[in-house]
Structure formats: structure tokens, C-alpha cells
Amino acid sequence: MAKLPYLGTALTNLFRKPVTIAFPAGEAPAAQPAYRGRIAFDASKCINCGMCERVCAPSCMTRVAKPLEGGEPGDQEITFTFDMTSCTFCGMCADFCAKKAITLTEDYMMTGIIAEDFLVTGKVIKKAPPKPKFTPEQLAAMKAAAEAKKKAAEAAKAAAQQA
């Protein structure tokens, strides 16, 4: 009998599952571990240092500050917007963020029709620093008073020694 090459392979292939993944009919497969996909921004951890904006090569994030509604005067609401159509997913922002507020998730399914489909936003509340107790003028007056008191005490001491 003539030898039939590949017959075994052909027959086993008949009963094998297809290698084609079912997507888009089925579930999209998960990305590999440590895949750098869509950015997740945890605004509660962020301290608004601005490091992420500095290290981002395509300047994909914007920070917009506006006065906080219903807050103390000087409080600010800072809106972070990461534009995923601008990002190269290098991960620099996540590496440089001292507070680990930025993570790159494994979500790679980023398709959309309008620009808003690609934005990741977060709002950071920045409190105004506490008001100093005394104004500079008051402080200067207090300093002068203390100095005068010291001088008077010294003069009194010198007078007591001479007597």
C-alpha cells in the first residue's frame, strides 16, 4: 500500500477544536498578565504633585483646576483627564506616581465613536493650607514686644548688679 503522508495529522485535525478564538461572537480573551492597557486613576490617593504629567511623552493628561463649590475659599477641585487615544501605554506615569494612584489595567478593548469613549477622568480635592493664626504685622509686633521685654529685664539685671 502506498504510504499516505500526513494522514494521521489530517485525521487528528478533524477531531481537534478550532484554534480560532470565538470573539466577537463569544467572550474576548483576557490579556497576558502585566499587559499595559486602559489607565485606572484612583483620585483618592492622588496628591496632585503633577509628576505624571511631567513624565508623559505624548502629554496625554490634562489637569484643570477650578474653585471648589461649597468649599472654603482657596479650596480647589482638580480634574485629571487621561486621553487613551493619546497614550502609548509606556507605564511611566504609573512608575513615577509616588502614591500609586495610577495603574494600567489589562483592559485592552478600547474602541469608540466619540472622543468621550476614551477618556479616563478623576477629580481631586485640594484643600487650601490652614490660615496662619497671626498676620505678619501681628507677628512683628509680638517679636518687638518680646525683644523690648528682654531688654528691660537685662537693664533691670544690670542695675541690680551695680547697686
Add this chain to the structure above:
Amino acid sequence: MLFNLDKKITEAIDDAASKSLWLYHINAGSCNGCDIEIVAALTPRYDAERLGCKLTGSPRQADIVLVSGPVTLQSRDRLIRTLAQVPEPYCLVTVGSCPCSGNVFKGSYAICGPVDKYRHVDVSVAGCTPKPEAIMAGIAQAAAILKEKRRGMHE
């Protein structure tokens, strides 16, 4: 006409056309990363041909145009000229971050993007580079939009 025959024929043609999407790919100065992923989306593992897609070599046969790259100075006029040859209705899909925004090249003297300066972009796929699954999702989304466009043309 008799029994609305003309309407039925148009509908049948539209239905058939929505299952036969010919892709045309324009590289507008891309680094080749997205181009490779587009080709990967056509391989047996992802198999965009299941959706009826076929890569064509001529813009005159295209239903869905995939654009990659940040639109360089050299490729801008060619991109516009090529897109002008695509028959209506068609869907413009941008693949990757570059055609949407310019990515790391934005602000360069040699970059004239983004693509939506020149043509309406129907679907954008973000990523640098997008995974083939994301490109497939973009093509599927474009197919749905194209179907609507075709129907709109007959009304």
C-alpha cells in the same frame, strides 16, 4: 413596481453586502506596529475573514478603510487622494493612537494629523498597538455603522 420588488432587491443586496466587507489599509506613516496587528487580525487565530472581510489592494473596492499612522507631511496628500477614491458609503476606522491624536509625535513639524482634520472618522481603536481582538471589535462596530449608512442612502 410589482410587490415592491425593487425595494426587496435593494434590501437583499444590502444584506449581502453587509456580509462582505472589503478592507483597505492605508499606512499614513505608521511605525508598522499597527499594520502588523491588522494582518494578525486576518490570520486563522483571530480570523476577521469569518465576518466576511477580505483585504483588498484597491481603494475603489473598499468598504472599510483602516488608517494607521500619525499622517506625516509626505503621506498627507496621498491619504486624501486615496480616500477620495473610495466609493460611498464606506467606514473610516483609525487603528492605534497615532491617527487619533499624533501620539508621541504630536507637535512635530512633519506631522499633519490627526486624521479627523481631513475626513470624518467613524470608529477609532485606541491602543499602542491595539490587540487584534480590539481591531476585530472595531471592524464589527464599523460593519454595523456601514449597514446603517447603506440603509440611509436608499431612504
